[in-house]
């Protein structure tokens with residue numbers, strides 16, 4: 092039986108980076124075929140391209156993009172190693188499911204709150220095996236393609252060095268800007284944008300889904316750092332477009348929000364596509 096201490100510990104769990112467990116459980120309607128954002132993304136941005144998904148959480152949208160648009164490769168990175176483990180778990184499950192029908196796997200099939208295995212038993216999170224090792228341990232030939240295309244890595248994007256030489260055609264940053272802004276302030280946000288610009292090849296695509304300023308308020312107290320940064324932030328999400336075009340150097344922007352079907356309340360956010 093659960094002790095009082097254990098249950099209060101559960102209640103107190105905070106996610107200071109937006110690193111929620113089972114994020115899609117409350118973002119996507121049950122029974123939905125796919126994340127509504129996938130409907131507005133265009134194949135030409137991904138097909139045969141090298142892609143990066145910053146803040147991939149449990150990897151579901153990363154995997155679905157790879158399957159739907161046939162990326163050459165897609166790397167999902169997340170600051171939280173537990174989410175990276177979830178992502179590898181979803182990748183293995185996805186590879187298994189799609190090898191039977193060769194169809195992209197529905198979000199509802201992948202989303203599995205308690206990590207129940209196929210026989211319904213609860214599976215504890217994987218031990219901290221090096222993620223590269225996990226990707227090399229796929230066993231059946233049907234899984235090889237997806238495992239060759241999709242990979243995940245733990246990384247704090249704003250505090251890592253990105254050595255010259257590794258570039259991408261398309262970079263996604265979906266519902267992550269608020270968390271970077273709250274945790275690393277205006278400087279962190281500008282670092283995020285300029286690193287993305289540097290990592291993109293000429294003509295490369297940056298897809299960003301910024302959270303609105305009013306949503307910062309409900310998360311500002313997740314840590315002392317976020318509370319302090321919230322008070323000092325001067326840049327507002329409405330200014331991101333101007334900053335990305337005039338200061339960072341992107342050449343064009345397209346607002347693809349209008350194509351979105353209504354999402355769950357609180358998740359109707361703009362999606363902007365910039366070209367380097």
Ligand SMILES: C[S@@+](CC[C@H](N)C(=O)[O-])C[C@H]1O[C@@H](n2cnc3c(N)ncnc32)[C@H](O)[C@@H]1O
Nearest residue numbers: 108109110146148169170247248249265266270
């Ligand atoms: C709200 S979730 C969004 C997940 C996914 N991109 C989507 O839109 O469906 C934000 C994710 O960004 C990750 N994150 C926050 N700060 C990060 C950083 N500095 N570097 C890498 N990942 C980060 C969090 O751990 C979390 O999983």
